[in-house]
Amino acid sequence: MNKKVKITFTILLIIIILMAVFAIQKNKPKEENNNLKIVSSFYPIHIITMNLVEGAQNIENVCLTQNDVGCLHDYTLSTLDMRKIEKANIFIQNGLGLEEFMDKILQANQNLKIIDSSINITNTLQNNENVNPHIWTDIKNYINQVETISQKLCEYNPENSSIYTANCEKYVQALNELNSNYTEQLAKLNSQKVICLDEALVYLANSIKMDVTYIETNHEESTLSADTMKNIIEKMNKENIKLIFIGEENNLNNAQTLANETGAQIIKLNSLLSGEFNKNEYLNKMAENLEILSKLSVN
Numbered sequence: 028m029n030k031k032v033k034i035t036f037t038i039l040l041i042i043i044i045l046m047a048v049f050a051i052q053k054n055k056p057k058e059e060n061n062n063l064k065i066v067s068s069f070y071p072i073h074i075i076t077m078n079l080v081e082g083a084q085n086i087e088n089v090c091l092t093q094n095d096v097g098c099l100h101d102y103t104l105s106t107l108d109m110r111k112i113e114k115a116n117i118f119i120q121n122g123l124g125l126e127e128f129m130d131k132i133l134q135a136n137q138n139l140k141i142i143d144s145s146i147n148i149t150n151t152l153q154n155n156e157n158v159n160p161h162i163w164t165d166i167k168n169y170i171n172q173v174e175t176i177s178q179k180l181c182e183y184n185p186e187n188s189s190i191y192t193a194n195c196e197k198y199v200q201a202l203n204e205l206n207s208n209y210t211e212q213l214a215k216l217n218s219q220k221v222i223c224l225d226e227a228l229v230y231l232a233n234s235i236k237m238d239v240t241y242i243e244t245n246h247e248e249s250t251l252s253a254d255t256m257k258n259i260i261e262k263m264n265k266e267n268i269k270l271i272f273i274g275e276e277n278n279l280n281n282a283q284t285l286a287n288e289t290g291a292q293i294i295k296l297n298s299l300l301s302g303e304f305n306k307n308e309y310l311n312k313m314a315e316n317l318e319i320l321s322k323l324s325v326n
């Protein structure tokens with residue numbers, strides 16, 4: 028090797044080494060910060076935390092699941108979900124058995140603090156021995172969940188407690204106003220009979236004191252058997268039930284058949300199982316439900 032080749036080779040080697048060092052630096056994961064990481068299980072719970080943590084310092088607030096997964100029945104945690112859990116400090120769940128994967132979460136992160144939003148709920152409904160966990164469609168329950176989560180956040184993260192408390196007060200005030208509008212504008216629906224084809228809407232119907240017949244559908248109206256349909260039609264005709272509630276994302280087929288056989292009206296409502304990650308979505312969608320219900324003509 029002559030001198031010129033040696034120099035060229037050395038320069039090339041240096042360039043390669045520098046490039047390699049640069050690439051390693053670039054791909055090195057960013058230093059972990061010391062922010063408090065809050066993970067909510069799914070959409071309606073994440074909307075609550077979005078409202079509570081606004082303005083809080085040194086926290087990260089994420090949702091475990093995507094905003095379009097719907098209800099968590101039979102949900103299987105993904106690798107990405109598990110990674111969120113491993114880094115989390117606080118996990119907020121709806122509770123009442125909705126998050127069937129809690130054992131897996133507790134196994135993955137034994138230091139995780141758990142907030143169960145349902146611990147102070149007293150009006151749980153039961154169907155075939157199963158507790159209906161979709162409590163949030165009753166505004167009073169939702170307020171209770173907001174307050175429970177706020178209290179626990181204050182306890183686990185006292186640095187931000189004044190912010191959580193102030194946000195909670197502001198949010199609860201808006202929710203109370205919405206609830207008063209429900210009570211005032213929907214008095215005409217008290218004791219009205221309704222067939223509810225989505226378990227997530229039963230608490231809403233109960234909160235306005237309707238006489239609810241709930242059909243278990245696991246959010247999929249298409250699962251109803253011919254026998255079940257026949258029984259519902261008989262009941263509706265016998266008891267003169269003229270209203271059917273279904274969730275916005277439900278399949279219309281069975282509701283349509285019931286309506287055709289009985290002359291009942293189908294009312295599509297939002298059960299807040301999914302939607303935009305926007306902190307006002309609960310208020311907005313429940314206000315839309317109110318508008319739909321207040322326009323109903325009933326006997």
Ligand SMILES: [Zn+2]
Pocket residue numbers: 098099100161226227246
């Ligand atoms: Zn569900």
